Amino acid sequence: MHPQSQLGNRTPFVAVSFLLPALLLAAGLAAPLIAGILDLATLDSRAVHAQSRILAAVLSRTVAFAAISACAATLTAWTFALAIDSLNVPLRKALLTISVIPVVVHFLLRTYGLHILFGPKGPINAALMSSGLVQNSVPFTYSAAGTCLALTSWLLPISALFMHMAVRHVPSVLYDAAHSLGASPWATLKTVSLPQTFPAALLLFALNFALGYGTYLSPELLGGLEDVTVVRLIAQMLREGRSAEAAWFGTIATAIPVTLFVILTKVRSLALEQLS
């Protein structure tokens, strides 16, 4: 059959499958923006100024938390995956299983565990104080550090699995070649492992950023006074019945992880092109 006629037969399918969701998405994004503009029109200039300052501060703090946590989780997972790759199979499987256990433990339980571990009377603070490194307990909880800690611990198990899969997919022929050329382990890491897994790490960072950016529980449970994030603010707006404001702020806020994702995907494509 002619390709043109094949496409012609599929036109209704394409229209329903792609155009309809695209139109719905566009309407879904446009509606809160319009509602928001109408909402803004009802506020006086002092209120608009106050709102802009609040929203800008919340956006920048959320970006910072998401970037730090995504970076920490991605780098730790990458290091972990590369480190266990050289181990023997039973040990590697055992370590991988241990790293994945938190995935099946409910997030609230894990957060409570963090409270106990990092709380003012927890073992980490007790160890720090008994070693003489600090005089008073370190405020790991209800602080910016607590937010990043919780986000990183939440992202880490899946990130470890993701990077492990990426490391395992590096063609073994490349290692064989490096070995036969007499490359040292460090040189192999630098010239084979890191460049080959870099695109995956980039993608993981983008995903982790988006997840960290949009999560509610970690900042709510372990965040401090100033650590208001986008979703915490949206939740507060909804509680106060300011749904139009919440909707348009949410729509604008979505642009940040989407833009980052698009940029990093492009960089990843370039990296992949270089590899091939």
Add this chain to the structure above:
Amino acid sequence: MNAKKAVSTIAVLAVIAGLLAWAFWPDGKTPSSRKIVVGSWGGAYQTAQRKAFFEPFMAKTSMQITETSTPDYGKIYEWQRSGTASADVLDVETFFVFQAGPKGALAPIDRNLLPKNLMEGAVTDFGVASCAYAEIVAWNSQTFPDASNLNWSDFWDTAKYPGPRGLRDLPATGLEAALMADGVSPKDLYPLDVDRAFRKLDELRNSTRIILWSSGSKPVELLRDGTVALSTAWNGRIYDARHEGLPLAMSFNQATLDWLWWVIPANAANKKESMEFIAFTLQAESQKLLALNIPYGPTNSDAWSLLDEESSKALANSPQNMDRIVVRDNKWWAEHEQTISDRWREWKLKLEQ
């Protein structure tokens, strides 16, 4: 023959009309099928309400009460928009009554059905205060064994009582406490000097770490774990914690009095029955029963004569405590809530100038 036909037709119609009247009486309900859904806060508070309000009301009226939780306030606005409501009566906080009522999310209160001796300010257009509680200063008695009768100046005194502070994430609490800590006498508190209050809050923030809480169980947790040295808390929660053996202490000195309110969502299905229930809970006897089950004070003045001295001493708004506490001016808050909420947000984000 025709007359017989007419009589039998009338008889059939009368039977049908009778059946319909029975099925839909009154207001579309048979007497035994009348029921309402009441939402509250769970825990010891709802248990006390069950004993004091729900069970006696069901026994008296044969109306059925289905208990649920007070939902996230955002949901009540959703009910307003969608023209529905999953509950008939809800127990809510003060700010919500003043915020949601004018926005049309709540049904008006029928004042004619309510008892006469309710405390001043306990009835508004969209809510009725069901009990009084206080926001108090609480501390861990093991950390500060010699502390007693602490007030807001002590709360701000981080040299004498070192350590982080727990503060309710509500502008009213923060501003009232700050002004009293700055030396404003409780009787001169309102209208609030907002700028002065924020300056005093900055002072606390600069001298120690502040942890905000929004759930009533949180201050108990924070004090128990040693995360904070002093915290604001609801008197009933600390009372419960002490009852369970936790080493917590509290003081009514400069405590701020607030109420919990009954409201009816705008689209509630059983408004008349809901008002009947609300009126019942405000009877002196019902109010006395609640106070005996949890230390939340009555809003019906007649209830005091039914309580002995020992029981009433534990209640925030008892005559013994009234000269030590501050009554929140909810009318003032209704006018200023929106502006101050935005400023409170700015303060939290360190955007205050």
